[in-house]
Amino acid sequence: MPILLPLAAALFAQAATPAQPAPKPPLSPSDIVAAAPASAWRTIPDDDILIFTLANGRRVIVQLAPAFAPRHVERMRVLVNARWWDSTSVYRVQDNYVAQWGDVTEKKKLPAGVADDGPAEYIRTAGVPSVRLTRPDSFASIAGFDASGWPIASDGKSSWLTHCYGMVGVGRDLAPSVGSSAELYAVIGHAPRALDRNIALVGRVIEGIDALSSLERGTGKLGFYGDAQKPTPIVSARLASALPAGDRPHFEYLAPTSPAFARYLHARENREPPFFTVPAGGADICNVPVPVRPKK
């Protein structure tokens, strides 16, 4: 079964023989990430790690982005500490768009202090990208990476998180609704960047996105589950900081300002032989995911 690019380097290496050693293939983006020194990685705080456990045992772990949506993240911490998401469900899965979860009954009472109000946290009035992509962005004048490890777009004065695969946002009704922070969605398809600046992004899935993206698509309008379909139960939601020290999962991200990230970005924008023959010379912001990995 012929494979697609990522196995190329491996195949190439296999093709080498003692008699005729093959030229060493260039480092792939993942090779570069694997070789990045410890100094290039930044630890994600335990209080920014939100762990959803599904009925099938799978975990969906979300890294929160308090610097971009402080009010929503504050309310999400209230919700998780009140165990509000325990016994809720993933009730909407729209192909090439989003998986959405929360209270499908619409009857569950929100904790004190949590309501659909407050500021619309769709943009930050600061924060041009520390690291920019080589080619233009199709949705904004500037796109790149914030030093804190997030993909952002900017108009030169303000900046905002971009709706890349795996990003997590807050469902809302029509403006002026900003969402209560209780109904969440994750992007499971091609980045719906038109949502940028129109809805609040509060984080990204850093483990288990496939537990959402591989769910049966909803047969109802907009991918809401039909009467004959069973939403996926969410057994519990916990902050890593609320778990016993020994039970906390730890993660780290590759600092966008590190030399290793610069090499990774260049490799993503210019894929190399032996598999690739025509490098694009660029990539969009969602084709250069910030590397995040479990921390030992």
Place this chain on the structure above:
Amino acid sequence: MPILLPLAAALFAQAATPAQPAPKPPLSPSDIVAAAPASAWRTIPDDDILIFTLANGRRVIVQLAPAFAPRHVERMRVLVNARWWDSTSVYRVQDNYVAQWGDVTEKKKLPAGVADDGPAEYIRTAGVPSVRLTRPDSFASIAGFDASGWPIASDGKSSWLTHCYGMVGVGRDLAPSVGSSAELYAVIGHAPRALDRNIALVGRVIEGIDALSSLERGTGKLGFYGDAQKPTPIVSARLASALPAGDRPHFEYLAPTSPAFARYLHARENREPPFFTVPAGGADICNVPVPVRPKK
């Protein structure tokens, strides 16, 4: 459960009361497509419609692109007429990348005339887009739509199909391999545009992409199915042109050169109130899928 944008118009309409009629919301992209006149639609030839039927009963229907990959499509017609894909399987599902199918055993003999040879059909030496996007593309100097209904990118001299969600390509090994046309993949995540010009695209899924995108992800390297996983059997593959006239599914696409498509493109690039408040003023080529629908 607060919803995301697409239901906005509907909600807005519901908000209207006889006493205070709400202003009519602007037409959404799907409203524009639904309102497009018959003259804006083009029928897809029966010989370009390839129907894969999975063991679970789901159909994955692919529109072939002979104008872009004539040799591959010619070989695919030989393969389907030889019923080569019957009793093969979907054996690789890599999250946010591709689902791949064909002969997982690597032992199935190819029909006469089908082999991993011939020209690399990665670009066309013609065909600047008939319709262009408003904003720049992150991977090429020009991006837009071919009059024949396909998303393409171009350098001003040549053009090529773009790896958008649902596009179908031919798996290959390292160059000079071009693939035998027997092992195919469909994009099930954010468009891996770095593959453009490096691998042959031969069509797009026009029905049933979710039957591939919702499959369990492979636990092996690159999303190949592990020993404990069962590939999804492909019961049969047939060209619509090989079915009795009454059994043939028919499809049509919205002509990119039609006024209705221009309105659709503008609406996709500038999402409107009542849900959206900040239009992007642009979109990437994969955020403006060419509308394709069953033909009555």
